[in-house]
Amino acid sequence: MQLYERGLIYRGHRVIHWCPRCLTSLSDEEAEHSEETGSLYHIAYPIVGGKKNSSVTVATTRPETMLGDVAVAVHPDDERYKELVGKSVRLPIASVEIPVLADEYVDPAFGTGVVKITPAHDPNDFEVGRRHRLAMPVIMSADGTMANAVDAGSRVPPELIGIDRFEARERIIRTLEKAKQLIRVESHQHAVRHCYRCDTVVEPRLSDQWFVKMQPLAKPALKAVRDGTIRILPERWEAVYINWLENIRDWNISRQLWWGHRIPVWYCDKCDSVIVSRTDVAACTKCGGEVRQDEDVLDTWFSSWLFPISTLGWPDKSSAALAAFYPTDDLITAPEILFFWVARMIMAGYAFMDAAPFHTVYLTGTVRDMNHVKMSKSLGNGIDPLDVVQAYGADALRYTVVAGMGMGADLMLDPKDLERSFAPGRNFATKLWNIGRFLLSNIGSQPVRSIDELRDDELTLPDRWILARLNTTIFECDSALGPARPEKGKWDGGSSGTSSPTGTSRRRRPALPAVTMLKSRVPCSPTPSTTRCVSCTPSCPSSPKLCGSVCPLP
Structure with a gap:
């Protein structure tokens, strides 16, 4: 609600990632890239009013979407096609005339330098369509089967209605071959998006969804890492984090699922009012008519990004737990959710608390x-x-x-x-x-004296050497781990730790608790000692007797 009141949440009509199996929209991060070897189909589009058999060749990896083409485009500086701009071509199979237009989006080096524009089924084509005010016919249903949906008219022929998109691709290719409009097919390496839940190939689809404007939220999150307020370990992930936030797009937060937080929006069909409310709405606040709540739910990460504050009493900013424990020191997590969760928690921290949720992000291996x-x-x-x-x-x-x-x-x-x-x-x-x-x-069975009970003159040279090596090891381990929080709120880049403590039974205990429990069998004095380890060198940071840089020995 706070983001909506700030003007950062809006309802948008755009091309989004859609899973035909889960029947829900996905965010950019949920539609995962996979490098695959596919085919690049070169198809002849006849030029309207041109010489006999004259045509322009269009290259595409998804010929099943050609039925939704509303134009073909060339680069304005491409000398090969300057005379074609402003003319029309005939869309194969659908037999619809569509214009040839110039747009800088086109890469002259890709394929033939001529691309099909399908605004309802490709996010880049959607932007081209908006710039040139083109129609946006939808030729595929939610389950990935061919259909004459919104503004499609009769573009999809009867024999393809209800056919799965990939089967339709094969049928369209066979039809083009018979009509001698399939020029050639090339092997092509390209990135294909898959649903992160079920691995189904994602389909770009034009629909109405709720979005969050991300650039205003990303700015403080970017600044926090750049100025050292937050550090990311290993440091190589900082560049990945920064690149993602610098190129961030608005976040699609609505999902068409059976579980999740219902979107707090109600619609009145009588007067077309849209009501956003923190409490349930029983009737329209304008006309008193019946209302229906939005059927979509929020992306699960939209609630998860509030974890550092919602668990501590937020939105009550006077919460004692929030004052005591926010921000925390470390977040330990996996790199694959750096964008799903980590970056969004940082953005939420600044958006709702005006402070980072933690000082260090430690990304483990897999x-x-x-x-x-x-x-x-x-x-x-x-x-x-x-x-x-x-x-x-x-x-x-x-x-x-x-x-x-x-x-x-x-x-x-x-x-x-x-x-x-x-x-x-x-x-x-x-x-x-x-x-x-x-x-x-x-x-033996006699109690073993603790180190603090020993006089310096009782230590042999080997004893002192062993204790010196022990002290050095503990000191180096503590130094390698580094401080829990930055001095004066900023990391200087020289205090990150990479080592795992070893050297004493206490240092080994987290990894080897069963083995190190042997120490408990050592007969000791009735009163346990809490003296710190003995140093045998004058260079010890504390006195020659006690080294204050380490905890009591076990």
Whole structure:
């Protein structure tokens, strides 16, 4: 509601990504690109009033949409076609005359330099159609079958009505071949969008949807990363984030699904009023007539982007939880939702709280199989962690994942060979276990004095060397992890951490809790010590006795 009141949400009639299987619109991010090898069809469009058999050749990858063509276009500087501009050609199969126009959108180097303009079934063609005020006939139904829909008249012949778009493509090609209007077919590598839910090929479709104006929201989110208010780790993702926000388009937030937050808009068919309200509307506020609520629901990410504030009491800005915990320090997530969720949470933070929701975005790696394919249940290439625990132990599983997944690095595991993937982790855990058992077998039953109970003159040279190496390791690990939040609200670029702590049983405990529990068997004094580790060098940041840079030893 706040965004609508600011003029940032509007109802638009545009070409959007549509899934014919899920029967819903999709955002740009939900329509995922896939590089595929398809065909480029060169089709002859006869020139109206030209010499006998004269034609212009149009190249397209989607001949099934040609029935919705309203023009063909050439680049205004393309000398090959200057004499054609302003004339007309006849659309094959539909037998409709359409104009030849000039537009800078056309790439003279693509295909023949002549492109078909289908405003209702291509987002770029839609913009060309708006510039030239062209008709926008819809020749396909919501389920991806051919139909004479809005403004189509009888463009789609009876034999194609109700036929699936890809079957219609084959039939149209055969018809063009018989009419000798198919000049040639070339192999063509191009990007095809697929629905992120069901992998169905997405169909561009002209429809009415609700949109959010994104550029005003993107500006502070861009500035936050550029000026160091927010850092993204690994840093290579910052360029991806910035490129996406610099080229952001308005966000289609309405979905034609059975679940989700209903759009709070009501329509009065009696006086055509549109009512946007925070509460349910029983009757039209203008004429008192009956109203119907918009049947669409909001994109799930439109509610998810509020997570950092909605969980803390927002929109009550006086909430104690909001004051105590906003902003937080770190967001740890996967890079594939950098746009779906992370960037939008940052935009929402500035839009509703005028502050970033977190200081650091830490993007983890992804667990993949040996073919570099992301592991998932749907693909059947995953590994059941309980099988690993049963065969190699929980510590082997934890250590393999922690050790193999550095910052932003993917972890490669072989679901067909668990021994190869997890035996090294098991062997390392077993080595530590054996070291622990050896120590336990040699210390006897007398209580082991804590470090603070030892005088400096009781430490041998090997003792001091071991403790020095331990202190150095802990200090380096703490330094590598870096501070939790930036000084004076800005990251300077020199405090990002990349290491995982190792060196003591406490440092290993998150990854190897079972093995490090051996420490609990060490006989100790009745009163546990909280003294920090001993330093043996004058260069220690604290006193020669105590090193204040680390936590108490376990």
